[in-house]
Amino acid sequence: MTGKLYVLSGPSGVGKGTLRENALSSKKNLVYSISCTTRKPRNGETDGIEYRFITHEKFEEGIKQNLFLEYAHVHSDYYGTLKQDVINELNSGHNVLLEIDVQGALQVREKIPEAVLIFVAPPSVEVLEKRLRNRNTENEENLKLRLNNAIKELELKDKYDYIIINDDLETASKELNKLIND
Numbered sequence: 001m002t003g004k005l006y007v008l009s010g011p012s013g014v015g016k017g018t019l020r021e022n023a024l025s026s027k028k029n030l031v032y033s034i035s036c037t038t039r040k041p042r043n044g045e046t047d048g049i050e051y052r053f054i055t056h057e058k059f060e061e062g063i064k065q066n067l068f069l070e071y072a073h074v075h076s077d078y079y080g081t082l083k084q085d086v087i088n089e090l091n092s093g094h095n096v097l098l099e100i101d102v103q104g105a106l107q108v109r110e111k112i113p114e115a116v117l118i119f120v121a122p123p124s125v126e127v128l129e130k131r132l133r134n135r136n137t138e139n140e141e142n143l144k145l146r147l148n149n150a151i152k153e154l155e156l157k158d159k160y161d162y163i164i165i166n167d168d169l170e171t172a173s174k175e176l177n178k179l180i181n182d
């Protein structure tokens with residue numbers, strides 16, 4: 001394997017997607033691994049772009065066939081990274097970025113110890129709630145679930161190689177880009 005693997009985690013609404021897009025547009029050798037999920041697409045999401053949206057049945061079949069580098073049950077749905085996709089990209093010399101939850105990140109560390117684990121934290125839980133509400137993608141029940149999970153995820157941030165606080169977007173973006181090879 002010649003490429004480097006980067007794992008980005010952090011609570012829902014902290015800005016991972018935004019930071020990821022910034023990194024992908026400035027790092028030409030960086031590719032994003034599109035996860036599989038059983039969650040339903042949000043407005044504006046397209047199968048094969050944000051995620052591969054698949055059924056529970058298909059996901060469980062993938063688990064049995066050992067197709068996932070990692071997978072987890074997050075906020076009541078399955079999410080997972082296809083092993084072969086990542087290995088092919090790394091073998092062809094690309095750096096690969098995963099945006100996955102904490103459980104998944106720790107599985108990646110077990111399997112690929114040289115992976116670089118980066119945690120994105122909010123300046124405060126209040127700011128996180130505001131961002132999540134402003135994004136306007138979750139109903140109240142889902143929002144509460146995501147905020148509760150956020151508190152648990154934040155407790156695990158010290159297991160990561162790097163922590164970036166996403167307060168000012170430009171500063172956080174620069175910090176992330178500095179960690180990623182060209």
Ligand code: ADP
Pocket residue numbers: 010011012013014015016017018019131132134135166167168169170172
């Ligand atoms: P995640 O992918 O972690 O769930 P998003 O990237 O969707 O989070 O960001 C959640 C919301 O917060 C979006 O509306 C995004 O535009 C906004 N956001 C991201 N980073 C910042 C920041 N540093 N300051 C203010 N708003 C931000």
Ligand code: 5GP
Pocket residue numbers: 009010011012035036039070071072074075079080081099100101102103104105
């Ligand atoms: P969302 O539903 O907001 O797109 O994502 C919810 C959570 O699932 C986020 O914390 C995101 O990082 C995580 N996630 C997305 N893809 C994967 C994946 O392939 N594996 C794991 N373990 N988590 C993922």
